[in-house]
Amino acid sequence: MHLTRFRLxxxxxxxxxxxxxxxxxxxxxxxxxxxxxxxAADQPRVLWRLDRNGNAELQLYVVSAGRPDLTHLVEQAGWPAAAATGTPGWRTYGYAPFLDRLGKGDIWNFRLTANPVHSVRVRDGQPTKRTAHVTTRHQIDWLLGRQEIGGFRIQEKPQDRRHTEHGDLHQLVVRDQRSLEFRKTGSKAPVTIKTVTYDGRLEVTDSDALRKILTEGLGKAKAYGCGLMTLAPLAT
Structure with missing residues (x-):
């Protein structure tokens, strides 16, 4: 497995x-x-996420089984002149050693961009329809509901930092909510996806399950920049 970072x-x-x-x-x-x-329907999953850390700070992260070649992205959306001097424009790291070191009880900061949705039935007798969660409370509950299957537990805040009347119990922030609308090739009907980015802190409860999430993604719309969770060490 590989983790790649590219700055647009x-x-x-x-x-x-x-x-x-x-x-x-x-x-x-x-x-x-x-x-x-x-x-090909059975090809390995490729996950990606676009982090918007500022107007001029746009980082593309890719997790993949194979090693990517982003030369075309450098030419289209990077710094080709810098690449010509020997700087490739992206960095790819072997991901397997990091994944293998994950252990139960480890605590990490995490970031996840996801498409939190649920199925609703508008009228009796009609099929259910996939609908986006639009409130922060429901978006948080969506992620909390996936802790056990994902092999992680989001850390709770210390007692003196909780705001229980707002349900603000966890070390978790929901930000960068976006509604993306586009058309698939050959389709006239637009596709709309609501995405949110979660920043927080988690504890590993099942390292095998979490490795599966880190390499296969969480939730829907993985082809469109959702589902990729990344971990970072706690600040020292």
Whole structure:
């Protein structure tokens, strides 16, 4: 497994096009793997996430079984001149050693961009419809409901920092809520996806289950930048 980080140059038109369209960015990411066939149903899952840390700080993260070649992304949305001097424009790390070291009881900061949805039935007798959670409380509950199957437990705040009247019990922040609308190739009907980014702190309760989440994703819309959770050490 590999973890790759690529910084987009927000000043370039090609980067702005990719930022505006999860469909275009998905295609660009998949084009980084020459051995993957777009029509193959059993190919390894490729996860990606676009972090917006500021107007000029846009980081693309990719988790994949194969090692990607992002040369085309550098030319379209990076810094080609810098790449020509020997800086490739992206960094790829072996992910397996980190995953193998995960152990029960470990505590990590985490980030996850997800598509929190639930199924509702508008009228009796009609099929259920997938609907996005729109309130912060429901979005938090969506993630809390996936702790056991995901092999993690989100840490609670110390007693003196809790706001129980608002349900604010966990070391978890929901931010960067976005509604993305685009059209799939060959389709006239628009696709709308609501995404949110979670920042928080978790404890590993089942390392095998968490490794599965880190490499296969959590929730829906994985092809469009959702589902990728990454871990970071606690600040010293």
């Amino acid at each position: 140059n927000a000043a370039r038109p090609g980067a702005r096009k990719l930022i505006a369209s999860p469909q275009a960015l998905h295609a660009a990411v998949m084009s980084s793997f020459p051995d993957l066939l777009p029509s």
